[in-house]
Amino acid sequence: xxxxxxxxxxxxxxxxxxxxxxxxxxxxxxxxxxxxxxxxxxxxxxxxxxxxxxxxxx
Amino acid sequence: xxxxxxxxxxxxxxxxxxxxxxxxxxxxxxxxxxxxxxxxxxxxxxxxxxxxxxxxxxxxxxxxxxxxxxxxxxxxxxxxxxxxxxxxxxxxxxxxxxxxxxxxxxxxxxxxxxxxxxxxxxxxxxxxxxxxxxxxxxxxxxxxxxxxxxxxxxxxxxxxxxxxxxxxxxxxxxxxxxxxxxxxxxxxxxxxxxxxxxxxxxxxxxxxxxxxxxxxxxxxxxxxxxxxxxxxxxxxxxxxxxxxxxxxxxxxxxxxxxxxxxxxxxxxxxxxxxxxxxxxxxxxxxxxxxxxxxxxxxxxxxxxxxxxxxxxxxxxxxxxxxxxxx
Numbered sequence: 597x598x599x600x601x602x603x604x605x606x607x608x609x610x611x612x613x614x615x616x617x618x619x620x621x622x623x624x625x626x627x628x629x630x631x632x633x634x635x636x637x638x639x640x641x642x643x644x645x646x647x648x649x650x651x652x653x654x
Numbered sequence: 655x656x657x658x659x660x661x662x663x664x665x666x667x668x669x670x671x672x673x674x675x676x677x678x679x680x681x682x683x684x685x686x687x688x689x690x691x692x693x694x695x696x697x698x699x700x701x702x703x704x705x706x707x708x709x710x711x712x713x714x715x716x717x718x719x720x721x722x723x724x725x726x727x728x729x730x731x732x733x734x735x736x737x738x739x740x741x742x743x744x745x746x747x748x749x750x751x752x753x754x755x756x757x758x759x760x761x762x763x764x765x766x767x768x769x770x771x772x773x774x775x776x777x778x779x780x781x782x783x784x785x786x787x788x789x790x791x792x793x794x795x796x797x798x799x800x801x802x803x804x805x806x807x808x809x810x811x812x813x814x815x816x817x818x819x820x821x822x823x824x825x826x827x828x829x830x831x832x833x834x835x836x837x838x839x840x841x842x843x844x845x846x847x848x849x850x851x852x853x854x855x856x857x858x859x860x861x862x863x864x865x866x867x868x869x870x871x872x873x874x875x876x877x878x879x880x881x882x883x884x885x886x887x888x889x890x891x892x893x894x895x896x897x898x899x900x901x902x903x904x905x906x907x908x909x910x911x912x913x914x915x916x917x918x919x920x921x922x923x924x925x926x927x928x929x930x931x932x933x934x935x936x937x938x939x940x941x942x943x944x945x946x947x948x949x950x951x952x953x954x955x956x957x958x959x960x961x962x963x964x965x966x967x968x969x970x971x972x973x974x975x976x977x978x979x980x
Contacts (some may be wrong), residue, residue, distance in 0.1 A: 621770050626885065628766050640708035641698075644767050646705060646759070 618645070656715075658809070659722035660732040666813050668737050671715040680797055687800035690745045699744065700977030705760070706767050707744045709803070714740035716809060718780065737780035739807030741771065744800065751801045752909050753788065754899035762892040768916065769880035769888070771805050781807035783815060783920045784881075791911025793940050793947060803914070811920045818917060822930040832934030838874045847970045850897045850977055853891040857898050859966040859973070866942040866953075866964035867899050867905070867973065872934035878919035879933055892936075898937060901976040906944035914937045 616631040621644070632642045655672045686698045699707050710717075716738025727733040745756060745764060756764075766785045776784045788803035789796045811819065825833035841848055841858040849857045849869055857871045871894045877883055883891065902910035915938075919931035942948040942963045953959045 621766060626766065628763065628770075631769065634833065635709070639701075639712065641707065641709040643701065644706040644708070644770075645705055646763055 616643075655724045656717075656721055656736045657725070658734040658736050659725075660734075662730060666811060667734070669715050671713070671736065673713060677883050680697055680792075680799075682932050685749055685798065685800050686891050687742070687744050687798055688749050698742075699747075704744070704747050706746075706763055708741050708767065708771060708891070711742050711804070713738040715741050716780075716807065717918050718778070734809070736809070738809045739775045739778065739781055739805070741775070741805040741807075743767065743771070743786070743803045743805060745803065749800050750791070752899075752903070753790065753801060753895070753914075754903045754909070756801070756896075758892060758896055762889060765880070765883075765888045765892050765895075768805070768891065769883065772880045772918065772921075775805065775807040778807065780809055782922040783811045785810040785812070786920070787816070787913065787915035789913055791825040791909070791940075793911050794913050796911075815917055818932050819920075819927070823926070826930065828939055830878050832929070832932055833876070834872055834934060835876050838876070842874065846967045849901065849970055849973045850894065852890045852893050854887055855894050857894050859970040861966060863962055863966045864960040865938045865940065865948055866962055867902070867939045869909075869973065870934055871895070871898065871937075871939040872932060878928045878931040878934045880916065880918060882933070887904075895935070897977060898973075901973045902937070902939060905972060905976075906941075908944075910939050910941060912940070 598634050616633040618629045620626075621628040621630050627646060629645045630642050631645070632640065637639055655670055658667045658669050660667050663776060684697075688697050688699070689702050689704060690696045690700050691702060697940065698709060698712070701707075716736050718737070718739065720735040720737050723733045723735060725731075725733055743764070744868050745751070745753065746760065748755075753761075771786070772784045772870070774945060775781050784805060784807050785806045786803060810908065822833050825836075829836070838856050841861075842856050847858045847861060851857065854874055855871065856874060857869055860870055871891070873883070873887055873890070875887075877887065902912065915936050916933070918933045919927045919938060940947050948963065
């Protein structure tokens with residue numbers, strides 16, 4: 597699902613059933629992870645996390 | 655129209671991205687880089703909170719699947735698709751923060767993110783040079799105030815970086831050494847233009863500063879690119895970035911606009927680059943005084959010859975004084 601503001605400024609994805617898989621960045625000591633996904637319009641989005649406890653989509 | 659056109663009079667490519675003319679411009683009541691709050695309009699970032707997020711720019715100058723150029727090339731005027739990558743890096747979910755407001759851990763995280771994106775974008779065949787940068791402030795063209803930067807994956811080494819590499823090649827041929835290694839050592843030894851240093855890093859106002867309060871940050875060891883930094887060196891870079899941006903904001907008591915950019919090794923596989931490339935960060939603030947801007951006018955824009963209004967040694971002394979909290 598694609599959401600578009602009335603002014604057409606932003607196209608953003610709607611909710612999904614599952615979060616993207618988490619991948620480590622560097623070795624474990626760095627404690628950094630990324631989750632990569634593709635927006636409905638084909639653009640890539642990557643969330644980086646130190647905590648590992650990501651809030652889910654609204 | 656999105657395409658690259660070659661300028662045979664200067665041996666440079668110029669990118670046309672006419673769709674960017676209509677990109678989001680200072681939206682008054684909605685920030686596309688804020689988190690998507692429950693029940694609110696969706697933003698670019700579909701989470702209610704986040705640490706750091708990168709995503710493909712909705713209005714890219716370069717993309718992985720660029721359109722076919724709209725004009726026919728000729729022998730005099732070569733034309734090429736605008737292949738490459740343009741990403742947005744959102745530093746925080748706090749809309750009102752600036753880079754200088756970020757806690758030390760978040761800045762260290764950004765160093766890791768920039769290094770990771772350098773590896774990911776640099777591995778793409780269409781990308782020859784990865785440059786993370788930040789435009790901060792309306793006077794340098796920022797269209798969204800939420801704290802963020804960008805990463806361009808250029809299809810060729812951009813002109814400024816190419817000239818640096820040419821100069822590094824000439825210096826190495828003449829002296830057998832890396833010009834940036836020599837500059838960092840000279841500034842650490844001299845001290846008059848030094849703003850701050852930590853083990854293995856220096857921040858200084860260049861001897862040749864083109865902007866009055868220009869600052870460069872570089873490691874004293876020869877490191878070609880962000881991914882080459884050890885964890886200890888990444889800590890040092892984060893400390894330097896925090897100190898320099900803090901000094902900028904304390905210099906005149908307002909959040910100083912700047913362009914910040916990383917210069918590093920090209921990713922096109924040329925075996926010469928590791929010896930010639932030395933990672934460094936360049937800050938170019940447009941202010942020459944609290945209430946005056948340095949404009950790029952006749953000499954700078956037309957002649958490419960910069961005339962600078964403040965002595966680098968004076969600017970460095972002012973920035974050193976601004977390092978400390980009042």
